[in-house]
Amino acid sequence: MTDTTNPIIKFDKVIKRFGDLTVLNELDFEVKRGEKVTIIGPSGSGKSTVLRILMTLEGIDGGVVAVNGEPLWHEQGPDGLRPASEAHLRKMRGQLGMVFQQFNLFPHMSVLRNITEAPVKVLGLSKAAARERGLELLELVGLSDQADKYPHQLSGGQQQRVGIARALAMRPSILLFDEPTSALDPELVGEVLTVIGRLAEEHDLTMLLVTHEMRFAREISDRVCFFDQGQIREEGTPEELFTNPSEARTREFLQAVLD
Amino acid sequence: MHWTDYIAPLMEGAWVTVQLTLYSTVLGTVLAFAAGIGKLSPNWIIKGVSVAYIEVFRGTSLLVQLFWLYFALPLAGAAIGIDLRLPPVIAGVLALGLNIGAYGAEVVRGAIQAVHNDQHEAARALNFSARQTLFNITIPQAIPEMMPSFGNLAVQNLKDTALVSLISLGDLTFRAEQIRNFTQDSTTIYSMLLFTYFGMALVVTAAMRLLERYVTRWRTVGG
Numbered sequence: 001m002t003d004t005t006n007p008i009i010k011f012d013k014v015i016k017r018f019g020d021l022t023v024l025n026e027l028d029f030e031v032k033r034g035e036k037v038t039i040i041g042p043s044g045s046g047k048s049t050v051l052r053i054l055m056t057l058e059g060i061d062g063g064v065v066a067v068n069g070e071p072l073w074h075e076q077g078p079d080g081l082r083p084a085s086e087a088h089l090r091k092m093r094g095q096l097g098m099v100f101q102q103f104n105l106f107p108h109m110s111v112l113r114n115i116t117e118a119p120v121k122v123l124g125l126s127k128a129a130a131r132e133r134g135l136e137l138l139e140l141v142g143l144s145d146q147a148d149k150y151p152h153q154l155s156g157g158q159q160q161r162v163g164i165a166r167a168l169a170m171r172p173s174i175l176l177f178d179e180p181t182s183a184l185d186p187e188l189v190g191e192v193l194t195v196i197g198r199l200a201e202e203h204d205l206t207m208l209l210v211t212h213e214m215r216f217a218r219e220i221s222d223r224v225c226f227f228d229q230g231q232i233r234e235e236g237t238p239e240e241l242f243t244n245p246s247e248a249r250t251r252e253f254l255q256a257v258l259d
Numbered sequence: 260m261h262w263t264d265y266i267a268p269l270m271e272g273a274w275v276t277v278q279l280t281l282y283s284t285v286l287g288t289v290l291a292f293a294a295g296i297g298k299l300s301p302n303w304i305i306k307g308v309s310v311a312y313i314e315v316f317r318g319t320s321l322l323v324q325l326f327w328l329y330f331a332l333p334l335a336g337a338a339i340g341i342d343l344r345l346p347p348v349i350a351g352v353l354a355l356g357l358n359i360g361a362y363g364a365e366v367v368r369g370a371i372q373a374v375h376n377d378q379h380e381a382a383r384a385l386n387f388s389a390r391q392t393l394f395n396i397t398i399p400q401a402i403p404e405m406m407p408s409f410g411n412l413a414v415q416n417l418k419d420t421a422l423v424s425l426i427s428l429g430d431l432t433f434r435a436e437q438i439r440n441f442t443q444d445s446t447t448i449y450s451m452l453l454f455t456y457f458g459m460a461l462v463v464t465a466a467m468r469l470l471e472r473y474v475t476r477w478r479t480v481g482g
Contacts, residue, residue, distance in 0.1 A: 057384070090386060093386045094386055100380070106400075150480050153481045167385075
């Protein structure tokens with residue numbers, strides 16, 4: 001098996017329930033290394049839940065999630081798989097990073113410190129090395145001049161770019177974007193999408209994006225998945241899915257959001 | 260005696276009150292954080308000890324706690340052959356600190372729990388451990404929320420120090436009582452006592468404001 005055929009993310013009949021509501025209904029889903037995948041679908045279809053399960057913010061009620069061939073929510077015990085310990089989750093989590101809808105920056109830290117805190121405390125980088133990495137990333141997201149500001153002094157678009165830099169500072173191999181532009185004023189969406197688009201051009205990062213920005217999804221994705229009622233209703237290249245969806249439900253949804 | 264003759268002995272007592280307030284507030288703050296964080300611990304022993312401490316000291320009278328530490332503890336110690344006699348200052352600081360710490364613990368707990376879940380999720384996504392999240396993310400954001408209540412508790416603590424005069428500690432109230440017994444000039448003495456406590460409370464309030472401004476400076480930087 002080579003890296004190109006072995007999926008970096010694999011959902012195998014994954015079930016997730018919130019009370020009586022089944023959010024993921026035996027979901028099968030794979031992402032290849034370096035692939036840029038966009039998940040679209042109506043709200044409540046389980047799109048964000050997929051990301052939150054991968055980031056270990058939500059557990060699962062059935063099935064197996066594997067990251068890089070290793071179970072995420074389980075670990076190998078003497079009698080087969082058993083629920084993952086916090087130590088296992090911590091080890092696995094290092095491969096993933098997440099960009100949140102509401103940015104979730106740390107309000108009591110400067111922009112630079114938001115980015116360097118985890119590399120120093122979690123990865124054990126020296127302060128100088130973390131600072132260097134932080135400044136590089138701020139340049140990447142076009143915010144070099146904002147390093148010493150606090151989050152509340154920035155616009156939403158700037159805050160989200162800091163959020164992206166903060167996630168990248170941990171050098172994840174998979175980056176998850178949970179509706180990264182949904183909380184932004186329309187005029188600030190572009191600057192964030194530009195940064196994400198630039199990242200997508202780097203081939204080594206696997207990207208999984210939940211968004212309502214259909215045009216953007218079409219531009220950057222290798223594959224688009226239409227989620228409905230806890231399952232993938234339809235998937236394909238952006239070309240296939242947006243111009244010639246085969247499912248009636250997909251057509252309905254696309255018509256509603258593209259109008 | 261002229262009222263100005265009362266000033267010197269009153270100031271002597273006031274100095275004792277200041278020290279009592281300072282030491283017991285520091286002790287109370289340490290206990291408040293320990294028990295407030297402890298109450299949120301997943302370890303049931305730590306949680307149990309914290310809850311027991313908070314409930315016992317909030318649920319009993321400060322005066323009784325003070326008498327117990329000063330009068331009852333030495334006798335209990337003597338019964339089992341240990342010398343547990345405490346100097347009045349120690350008994351006073353302990354009782355005040357333990358009492359204010361129990362109230363403060365609930366403030367600490369509440370402020371920590373009020374930090375938005377978004378912050379915990381961000382910390383988890385960045386792979387911070389539970390301890391790192393608590394000390395680097397949650398507590399720094401919770402402290403500004405604690406400050407107004409801590410300010411109230413500090414003033415409350417200052418006023419509560421008057422009770423230590425009952426274990427013959429020479430604080431402000433004790434000195435005032437002494438002068439009154441000697442001169443019978445109740446109106447003057449008690450008026451001066453009121454104003455002195457009030458002046459000290461103003462100082463405590465101002466100090467807490469400054470501290471509050473210091474710990475919330477990240478909120479206001481750049482306007």
